[in-house]
Amino acid sequence: MTDVTRRTEQDIALVADVLVLGGGPSGAWAALTAAENGAKVVLAEKGFVGTGGATAAGNTTMIHAGPHSDAREAAIKRRLSIAHGLADRASIERIIDQSFDCLNKLADWGYHYPVNDAGASYRGSLRGPDYLRFMRKKLRKAGVTILDQSPALELLASDGAISGAAGINRLTQQRWSVRSAAVVISTGGCAFLSKALGTNGLTGDGLLLSAEAGAELSGMEFTGQYGLAPAFSSITKGIMYFWATFTDEDGNVLERKGDRQSVVAQNLLKGPVYAVIDQADARLQEGMRRGQPNMFLAFDRKGIDPFTQRFPVTLRYEGTVRGVGGLVIDRSGATNVPGLFAAGDAASRENFVGAVSGGGGPNATWAIASGVWAGQGAGAFAGRIGRLHDHRPAGGLGGAGLKPSEKPNASVDAHTFIEAAQQEILPLDRNFFRTGPGLQASLGRLDTAWRSARAHLSADGLPASEIVRARETAAMLANARWIVASAMARRESRGINRRLDFPNTDPMQQRRLLSGGIDRVWVRPNVIERAIAS
Amino acid sequence: MIELVSHDRCITCQACVSACPENVFDKREHAPPVIARPDDCQTCFLCELYCPVDALYVSPLADAHETVDEQQLIESGLLGSFARAMGWKRAIPGGTENDLTYRMFEDGRVST
Numbered sequence: 001m002t003d004v005t006r007r008t009e010q011d012i013a014l015v016a017d018v019l020v021l022g023g024g025p026s027g028a029w030a031a032l033t034a035a036e037n038g039a040k041v042v043l044a045e046k047g048f049v050g051t052g053g054a055t056a057a058g059n060t061t062m063i064h065a066g067p068h069s070d071a072r073e074a075a076i077k078r079r080l081s082i083a084h085g086l087a088d089r090a091s092i093e094r095i096i097d098q099s100f101d102c103l104n105k106l107a108d109w110g111y112h113y114p115v116n117d118a119g120a121s122y123r124g125s126l127r128g129p130d131y132l133r134f135m136r137k138k139l140r141k142a143g144v145t146i147l148d149q150s151p152a153l154e155l156l157a158s159d160g161a162i163s164g165a166a167g168i169n170r171l172t173q174q175r176w177s178v179r180s181a182a183v184v185i186s187t188g189g190c191a192f193l194s195k196a197l198g199t200n201g202l203t204g205d206g207l208l209l210s211a212e213a214g215a216e217l218s219g220m221e222f223t224g225q226y227g228l229a230p231a232f233s234s235i236t237k238g239i240m241y242f243w244a245t246f247t248d249e250d251g252n253v254l255e256r257k258g259d260r261q262s263v264v265a266q267n268l269l270k271g272p273v274y275a276v277i278d279q280a281d282a283r284l285q286e287g288m289r290r291g292q293p294n295m296f297l298a299f300d301r302k303g304i305d306p307f308t309q310r311f312p313v314t315l316r317y318e319g320t321v322r323g324v325g326g327l328v329i330d331r332s333g334a335t336n337v338p339g340l341f342a343a344g345d346a347a348s349r350e351n352f353v354g355a356v357s358g359g360g361g362p363n364a365t366w367a368i369a370s371g372v373w374a375g376q377g378a379g380a381f382a383g384r385i386g387r388l389h390d391h392r393p394a395g396g397l398g399g400a401g402l403k404p405s406e407k408p409n410a411s412v413d414a415h416t417f418i419e420a421a422q423q424e425i426l427p428l429d430r431n432f433f434r435t436g437p438g439l440q441a442s443l444g445r446l447d448t449a450w451r452s453a454r455a456h457l458s459a460d461g462l463p464a465s466e467i468v469r470a471r472e473t474a475a476m477l478a479n480a481r482w483i484v485a486s487a488m489a490r491r492e493s494r495g496i497n498r499r500l501d502f503p504n505t506d507p508m509q510q511r512r513l514l515s516g517g518i519d520r521v522w523v524r525p526n527v528i529e530r531a532i533a534s
Numbered sequence: 535m536i537e538l539v540s541h542d543r544c545i546t547c548q549a550c551v552s553a554c555p556e557n558v559f560d561k562r563e564h565a566p567p568v569i570a571r572p573d574d575c576q577t578c579f580l581c582e583l584y585c586p587v588d589a590l591y592v593s594p595l596a597d598a599h600e601t602v603d604e605q606q607l608i609e610s611g612l613l614g615s616f617a618r619a620m621g622w623k624r625a626i627p628g629g630t631e632n633d634l635t636y637r638m639f640e641d642g643r644v645s646t
Binding site: 046047048050051052053056057059061074075078111112113114115116122124125126127129130133134148149170171195197198199200201232233234235239242243283284286287288290291292293294296297298299300301302465 | 553620630631638641
């Protein structure tokens with residue numbers, strides 16, 4: 001094998017109007033939109049644009065509902081009815097309408113949608129690998145410079161505004177930096193390496209980078225979110241289980257009163273839980289098999305017929321990927337930091353889904369709409385800054401895991417910190433079902449781990465994969481602290497913040513919780529919103 | 535997780551090295567790539583789609599490794615089975631028009 005620590009070529013330095021970090025759907029739409037509006041765009045993706053992110057690994061449903069249609073009104077009413085009072089109609093309408101246009105554009109551009117039995121083009125679903133590969137080609141045609149295998153390690157700032165980012169190429173070991181007038185954070189959510197499908201690159205990096213710049217988060221407590229999967233596998237495809245029967249070890253059928261994930265979670269704390277997809281007829285079985293090939297790949301390779309044989313299931317943590325929380329953005333995708341924009345799962349989706357999971361469909365719809373707006377917003381911002389922005393002196397904002405505050409200590413191991421974060425976040429009895437004392441204890445342990453990581457964690461001089469892992473570790477610890485601190489501050493149960501010590505929803509707490517901070521994590525109610533609401 | 539790069543089939547194009555979202559492989563000159571970081575595999579199966587010669591096998595086990603027998607995988611039809619199910623051929627995408635996901639919305643149990 002070659003020596004991977006040797007730098008093979010010169011480092012990369014680029015200049016752009018808009019730099020997009022993360023090449024899943026929201027980043028792809030942001031980059032494409034900015035480029036179509038005339039901006040010079042660089043898109044840097046940790047993995048590969050086409051396979052990176054949660055959508056690429058799956059098949060995602062979409063809300064495809066045209067203006068004035070019954071389907072649109074039904075989708076809006078449904079979202080409002082389950083949002084626990086934190087979504088708003090105008091935002092939902094705007095998201096659905098923007099996404100509708102884009103889903104139709106995909107057809108115009110040559111994406112082959114299936115034709116349903118009524119002979120109509122069915123646009124309520126996209127196949128992940130095909131969708132992202134299609135977007136990759138589209139980005140290339142639009143002139144977007146794609147940097148694959150190129151995770152960002154830190155944002156650059158000039159005079160209080162974001163002016164680019166720097167990172168490393170995991171394959172070539174090259175350092176890269178891009179000076180830009182605006183940066184879009186579309187790095188996805190954080191699932192803490194739970195092995196939920198397609199999420200292992202999603203370690204909350206973009207939130208750490210943004211918080212280091214002073215960006216605000218919201219909804220981080222709406223993260224008690226787990227995906228159902230066959231216990232042996234990564235395949236978190238919840239939709240199939242609408243036709244399933246769940247049983248315990250002895251074969252007793254588990255009653256499905258209310259939220260089926262809660263039923264599975266409660267019983268998993270007692271012992272194994274099994275499922276069989278025994279309520280789907282032959283036509284639907286074929287639909288599932290030809291709609292979700294990777295789900296059946298796992299069964300076929302394990303030798304299980306899921307329609308007749310029960311199999312053990314588990315819940316894998318999905319965090320902010322299919323939870324709610326993330327960066328606070330305005331209608332143009334702008335954060336509170338000048339030059340910094342966000343889209344997709346990196347942004348809070350409370351306006352759209354309130355306190356519950358957006359699952360695959362609404363989140364994929366949000367990714368498109370928020371991506372387009374961030375692309376427009378960042379492009380317009382770059383236009384106002386004008387050329388010559390790259391002559392501003394710039395400094396890197398990265399801290400923990402990159403530039404330790406004290407002497408680097410080689411005995412401080414990233415994997416120990418990753419386990420420390422996972423132990424507070426992944427267990428069902430800590431994060432699916434939450435309690436005040438439990439959260440308090442978790443936060444204490446996480447703060448201790450953070451202080452140690454902040455002071456000593458470094459991978460300087462190691463291969464790129466280790467440098468990236470150290471930064472991901474810091475990001476997971478930071479995300480864990482925002483999640484736990486926000487869950488502590490919401491002293492009620494609402495949506496996917498399930499507090500055993502506060503089982504009811506409190507009308508007085510029908511408002512957002514903002515959060516942020518690096519060495520000192522803060523959480524505060526959005527008092528302006530509360531004042532308007534009252 | 536990824537368990538096999540078939541040396542019989544591999545044409546050393548290194549497409550899997552570039553396309554793996556988790557940076558599992560290390561490339562080698564004129565030789566099949568090495569599975570350098572097997573525990574980083576996220577069991578997404580996507581490398582199989584990007585392999586033009588069906589040389590890769592990802593086990594469905596997400597948390598454990600297993601030993602696989604290449605000949606047995608070929609005989610059971612499992613080598614390359616993801617690309618065939620999807621309709622991708624020689625790493626070229628295809629088959630989206632055969633997606634029957636819409637049937638899951640027919641009986642009213644699920645709504646977006």
